[in-house]
Amino acid sequence: MMNMLELLDDPEFFVALGFACFVGIIAYVGGFKAMIGGLDARRKMIQSELDEARRLREEAAALLASFKQKAVAAEEEAAAVVAHARAEAEALSKETAERMAEFIDRRRKQADAKIALAETQATTMVRAAAADAATQAAEIVIRNQPASDDLVAKGIQDLKSLMH
Numbered sequence: 001m002m003n004m005l006e007l008l009d010d011p012e013f014f015v016a017l018g019f020a021c022f023v024g025i026i027a028y029v030g031g032f033k034a035m036i037g038g039l040d041a042r043r044k045m046i047q048s049e050l051d052e053a054r055r056l057r058e059e060a061a062a063l064l065a066s067f068k069q070k071a072v073a074a075e076e077e078a079a080a081v082v083a084h085a086r087a088e089a090e091a092l093s094k095e096t097a098e099r100m101a102e103f104i105d106r107r108r109k110q111a112d113a114k115i116a117l118a119e120t121q122a123t124t125m126v127r128a129a130a131a132d133a134a135t136q137a138a139e140i141v142i143r144n145q146p147a148s149d150d151l152v153a154k155g156i157q158d159l160k161s162l163m164h
Contacts, residue, residue, distance in 0.1 A: 131160070135156055135160060138155075138156065139156065
């Protein structure tokens with residue numbers, strides 16, 4: 001071991017003694033309490049930041065779940081809108097087909113009525129022409145035969161009035 005005089009000549013001893021005095025002064029003044037208080041404050045700040053991050057993460061997860069629910073609801077609503085639109089389109093198509101069939105039926109009935117009217121008019125015209133031809137033929141026949149003029153004229157008039 002070293003004796004005391006050698007110890008006083010050693011610079012490492014003075015460095016160790018200075019360091020011990022420095023630590024003692026810091027402990028006496030309350031420096032360690034301040035360091036520990038600073039470290040505790042830093043720990044509390046980090047813990048509060050971690051708690052805030054955890055809370056924000058939970059809020060984000062809840063918000064994400066809410067958005068997923070809204071997306072599912074929106075998809076269901078879109079599917080309902082599409083189904084409703086299809087049903088309306090089918091109903092409109094069916095109604096249009098029914099209206100078209102009714103329109104065609106009405107037009108066919110109108111055409112049938114026009115044809116029947118034309119047939120009636122043609123029949124009337126043919127009868128009138130036949131009556132006129134018969135009247136003229138009868139006139140010619142009666143003029144060529146001797147008979148009473150009054151009787152013939154009256155017969156022709158009666159025949160004309162029956163035909164018209």
